[in-house]
Amino acid sequence: MSESPFRPREKLAEKQKYFQSIHRHTYLKGPMDKITSVAIPLALAATSIYMIGRGIYNMSHGIGKKE
Template identity: 80%
Template sequence: MTETPFRPRETLIEKQKYYQGIHKHTYLKGPMDKITSVAIPLALAGSCLYLIGRGIYNMSHGVGKKE
């Protein structure tokens, strides 16, 4: 009893050749990897820095206190 593979062997060999032939870091080899590995972390870091800066400003000036 042998299971049929999910994809044909030729397709896997083509994808392996494509990914092994690219001389980039392994986390940037796919076509959409720049978005998930670079853009999203930069957006999160930027928003965190903004919120931290706003909090420090509010604390130092006594703005935005709840009574």
């Protein structure tokens, strides 16, 4: 008793040829990989740099102190 394949072999071979023909890094080969591998980390880095800068500015000017 054999289980049917999840995806037809022809489609699998077609996808393998497509991904092997692209000469980019492995983590950027999919269609949505630029969002998850580039855009989200850049947004997080920019937000954290902004918040660190704002905190340093507030500390140097004495803004937002609790008394």
